[in-house]
Each structure stands twice: as structure tokens, then as C-alpha cells.
Amino acid sequence: MAFTYSAKIQKEKGVKATPLEEQIAQYLFEAETNAAEDVKADLAKLQIVAAKDVDVGKGKNAVVVFVPFRQLRDYQRVHTNVVADLEKKLGKQVVVLAQRRILQKPTKNNTKKLQKRPRSRTLTAVHDAILEDLVFPAQIVDKRIRQRVDGSRSFRITLEPRDEESVEHKVETFTGVYHKLTGKHATFVFPAAAPQEQ
Numbered sequence: 001m002a003f004t005y006s007a008k009i010q011k012e013k014g015v016k017a018t019p020l021e022e023q024i025a026q027y028l029f030e031a032e033t034n035a036a037e038d039v040k041a042d043l044a045k046l047q048i049v050a051a052k053d054v055d056v057g058k059g060k061n062a063v064v065v066f067v068p069f070r071q072l073r074d075y076q077r078v079h080t081n082v083v084a085d086l087e088k089k090l091g092k093q094v095v096v097l098a099q100r101r102i103l104q105k106p107t108k109n110n111t112k113k114l115q116k117r118p119r120s121r122t123l124t125a126v127h128d129a130i131l132e133d134l135v136f137p138a139q140i141v142d143k144r145i146r147q148r149v150d151g152s153r154s155f156r157i158t159l160e161p162r163d164e165e166s167v168e169h170k171v172e173t174f175t176g177v178y179h180k181l182t183g184k185h186a187t188f189v190f191p192a193a194a195p196q197e198q
Contacts, residue, residue, distance in 0.1 A: 056176025
């Protein structure tokens, strides 16, 4: 059982937590201690790996909280409560992502014999997984890649229309955070409502 907020931060030995990470860990610890009994068990095992303050454009900032990959499903179970609480206390929009690792492509110069690189550790798979985590609890319906004449690419991500109310105010944050983490330009849209037949 965690007795202090420092147990909420999972770091490698010798790496100190930043003030932002300590602040988020403190808020998680407070949420756990003040939670109802049914939610307390879910909040007790949650930890963070890192936290970043990301500029999303137009003078706005968002906080990206990285969590251990194995705890992502546990976070998603209590996502709305945790994110709403953190947003209220930090005064910024909060996004929860799993900490993932990209392994480099095997080349001739790699002298170490390693096992075959898992598909989940490729650049494309990690970027797709970041996209899925980013828009949670909304779901991605469609993803289009637009290749321009100058060679640049842009992504158009269509989200589930029933989730429009819950994530519409975060669309600019999604765009800014995704660009900051992956270097890819993406726009998030909701499909136009089909006319109702009478």
C-alpha cells in the first residue's frame, strides 16, 4: 500500500522526478485517499512514469502523463474521473498515454544478435498506438493520409460521432500533442450528421 505520493512515481534508479511529476503524483495520491471504496482499489495500483508540459499552440499548454504500459487498461477504467480531477487541479487539459518504446530497424551494422523486433515496437505501430491512447475515450472511425505534391503528409482522423460531446473541446490539444510527440500533422474531425429520413 502506498503511504506517500512518491510511491505513485515509477522511475529508474538515480533518476529524479520533476516538480510537475511530483505534483501529479500528489494529486493522484489525494484522489486515492478521498475516493469511494469501489474506486479506491482501482486508484491504489496506479503509477506514472513521466509527465510533460506541451505547448499545443495559440498560447495553450497541455499536460501529457505517461503511465506504465501494463497499467494503461487500469487507467482507462477510471479515465474520466482521473483526467477530470487532474484538469481541475492543474488548470490545463490532460492526456494520458502509455509509455512505449521504439526499437530501431535491424541493419548490417548491428553486430549484436537480438531477437526479431516485435511488430508492436516499430515506429508505425507506436505512432498508431499513441493516436489510439490520445483520443480515448473516443474511438477512431477513419484515418486518411494525404500526400501533397511537395512530399509532406497530413493525417485526417475521423472520430466516432457519439463521442463528440465528450472530446470536442480537446481536438486542438490532440493535434498539438500528436505533432509534438510524433512530428506528424493530424486534424481530428467528426463526420457530418447524416440527414434523418422521415
